[in-house]
Amino acid sequence: MPAELLCIGEKCRARFPIDAVLYNCPECGSLLEAAYPGMLLDAAKLKSTWRMRRMSNLQLDQSGVWRYREIIPFLEHYDSVVTLREGDTPLLSGPAAARYGGLDDLVFKHQGFNPTGSFKDNGMTCGVAQAVRLRMKRVACVSTGNTSASMAAYASAAGLAPLIFIPHGNISYGKLAQALEYGAKTFQVEANFDQILALVRTLAERLGIYLLNSINPFRIEGQKTIMVELMDQRDWHPPEWIVLPGGNLGNTSAFGKALREMKAAGLIQKMPRLAVIQAEGSAPFYELFRASERSSLTKVDHPETLATAIKIGDPVSWPKALHEVTTSNGVVEKVSEQEIADAKAVIGRCGIGCEPASAATLAGIRKLTASGVMRKDADVVAVLTGNVLKDPDYIYRYHTGALEDPSGTRIAANFGNQPIVVPNDAAKIEALL
Ligand code: F0G
Numbered sequence: 001m002p003a004e005l006l007c008i009g010e011k012c013r014a015r016f017p018i019d020a021v022l023y024n025c026p027e028c029g030s031l032l033e034a035a036y037p038g039m040l041l042d043a044a045k046l047k048s049t050w051r052m053r054r055m056s057n058l059q060l061d062q063s064g065v066w067r068y069r070e071i072i073p074f075l076e077h078y079d080s081v082v083t084l085r086e087g088d089t090p091l092l093s094g095p096a097a098a099r100y101g102g103l104d105d106l107v108f109k110h111q112g113f114n115p116t117g118s119f120k121d122n123g124m125t126c127g128v129a130q131a132v133r134l135r136m137k138r139v140a141c142v143s144t145g146n147t148s149a150s151m152a153a154y155a156s157a158a159g160l161a162p163l164i165f166i167p168h169g170n171i172s173y174g175k176l177a178q179a180l181e182y183g184a185k186t187f188q189v190e191a192n193f194d195q196i197l198a199l200v201r202t203l204a205e206r207l208g209i210y211l212l213n214s215i216n217p218f219r220i221e222g223q224k225t226i227m228v229e230l231m232d233q234r235d236w237h238p239p240e241w242i243v244l245p246g247g248n249l250g251n252t253s254a255f256g257k258a259l260r261e262m263k264a265a266g267l268i269q270k271m272p273r274l275a276v277i278q279a280e281g282s283a284p285f286y287e288l289f290r291a292s293e294r295s296s297l298t299k300v301d302h303p304e305t306l307a308t309a310i311k312i313g314d315p316v317s318w319p320k321a322l323h324e325v326t327t328s329n330g331v332v333e334k335v336s337e338q339e340i341a342d343a344k345a346v347i348g349r350c351g352i353g354c355e356p357a358s359a360a361t362l363a364g365i366r367k368l369t370a371s372g373v374m375r376k377d378a379d380v381v382a383v384l385t386g387n388v389l390k391d392p393d394y395i396y397r398y399h400t401g402a403l404e405d406p407s408g409t410r411i412a413a414n415f416g417n418q419p420i421v422v423p424n425d426a427a428k429i430e431a432l433l
Contacts, residue, residue: 003074005217006035008320018074019134023201023215031320033257034074034217041265046070050232064088065122068228071261072126072221080132082158086121087225089113091233091381094350100343101362102369104377107239108347109230112354112387116178119226119251119385120150126222127212128154136210138163140203142196143213144247144309145175146386151212152182163209165189165196170308172355172391193248194299194314214250215316223254224261230381231268238272241374243382245360246276246285246332247310249321251385256324272381274330275374276321277364279305279340279357281406285318289332294322304406306394307340309357309386331373337405338412339363341398345415348395353388 005016009030016022018034025032050068053061060066060078064087075081091107098106111119128151131139139155140163141147148164148171155162162184166176170192179186189196197213204211212219231238238259246252255274262268278286281304288297300313315321325332335343343366344359361382368374388395397403400418403411422429 002038003034003036005032007031008033008323021134021210023211023217031215031317032217033320034072034221036073039073041070041267043266046265046267047232047236059083062088063125064229065125065222065225068225068232071228071258071265072224074126074218074221075129075133081125081129082132082154083125084115084121084153084157086114086125087229089226089229091230092350092352094347094352097346097350097352097362100346101365102376103365103374103380105379106362106365107381108352108384109226109381110352110354110384111226112358112384112390116146116150116153117387117390118146118150119223119383120146121154122226123214123219123222123250123254124150124154124212127151127216127219128158128160130216130218131155131160131210131212132158134210137161138207138209139212140165140200140209141212142166142193142200143171144193144311145171146309146390147213148184148186149175149178149182152179152184156183161185163187165200167192167196170311172308172393174390174392192303193312194303197316213316214248214253220250220254220257223251224258226251226383227255227258228262228267231262236268238268238270239379239381240272241275241378241380242272243275243277243361243365243380245307245310245357245385246278246321247282247312247315247357249276249285249315249317251383252276252324253317253320256321256328259328260324271328274325274328275364275368276325276330276332277360278332278334279307279310279360280334280336281305282311282313283334284313285315285321286332286334288318288322289325305340306337306403306405307356307360308391309355310360331368333364333367335360335363335367339366341403341411342414345398345417347384348388349415352384354384355386355388355390356394358384358386
């Protein structure tokens with residue numbers, strides 16, 4: 001079955017070879033996606049093949065991405081694949097989080113269990129496989145931190161040189177540290193994410209470097225498997241809602257594409273609704289979704305949020321994401337810094353934990369149940385996108401009452417948990433207990 005790159009522009013729909021080095025349509029400028037004309041998936045057979053592969057010791061089968069390779073068939077063979085055993089992330093129920101969110105039950109799909117601690121690994125193994133296939137030597141990305149950590153690891157594992165561009169002073173140390181440790185040449189640019197993306201695109205074109213931001217269609221293919229694995233784990237019973245944070249909107253695009261393709265193949269019988277949650281200070285997609293005229297997104301020039309992973313004012317994948325949220329009869333919500341911080345602490349108290357951007361999901365659920373959009377007894381899966389250890393500084397400040405939002409307002413430690421300094425004295429400690 002031939003794979004190709006297809007322009008998503010409704011009036012254009014130009015097609016290009018799967019090994020063309022393109023990120024946007026040369027004819028109309030729209031985004032591109034991987035397409036598989038004539039793809040016929042035998043749902044019953046795939047369900048049993050994919051389940052059997054969980055018992056296999058083959059590297060490809062152990063990967064929670066490549067196990068589902070029939071639904072991402074953009075490679076001719078798998079020699080170019082480097083896997084760090086991405087995917088295979090658990091479903092965890094959080095009863096206290098459900099109560100806080102106004103739901104009877106709530107399940108988290110925790111992508112923070114990935115090798116570099118975020119959902120980016122699902123896409124990166126595919127993006128890097130394509131880079132190797134194209135015989136690229138250097139790969140680059142701009143990142144709010146997780147993409148760079150992931151790209152650094154996968155590129156180094158594949159023997160490629162990773163080049164990383166990050167907004168100076170605006171990513172968490174956990175993420176920056178990963179990029180350095182995994183050997184990426186790291187540039188801290190005095191600009192925000194959106195400005196740096198434009199810069200990196202220019203550099204990539206001039207220097208023949210392969211770009212691995214989420215405009216890269218192969219990263220989106222990899223992130224599709226988060227949804228495939230979720231359905232496999234639920235024995236192909238889709239939930240009513242899938243809730244996820246929205247930044248550059250690659251994940252929203254990937255989830256929607258996966259759900260549509262699974263429905264078309266008969267792997268699932270109905271489409272879950274997507275609920276995308278943005279931080280109030282970086283919510284261009286929320287504004288677009290509310291507007292009656294949705295043909296262009298008004299960017300936020302100076303996006304602000306302590307959830308730095310989603311501090312993006314001009315999300316590149318908005319046309320794809322808009323299509324997916326609309327097709328799934330989904331919604332877009334926005335949440336405040338205080339709401340994110342409290343929701344994050346509640347997820348922590350469930351013994352689960354996540355990074356700030358991920359907690360926007362629970363904060364969003366709380367708003368959606370309060371407004372009646374989401375029923376109390378709805379079947380909901382929230383996707384936690386990053387590991388709790390990505391941003392320890394935020395955590396410590398919250399629990400000690402020292403966290404301030406970008407405007408300098410103190411965030412209340414409503415679920416705070418202060419460490420207690422004590423003398424080396426059993427009696428005094430006993431008195432405190
Ligand atoms: N959650 C986390 C933890 C992220 O790192 C990101 C994006 C998102 C959510 C939003 O996902 O962009 O697909 O809508 N981080 C990117 C990065 C932008 O550079 O690591 P999205």
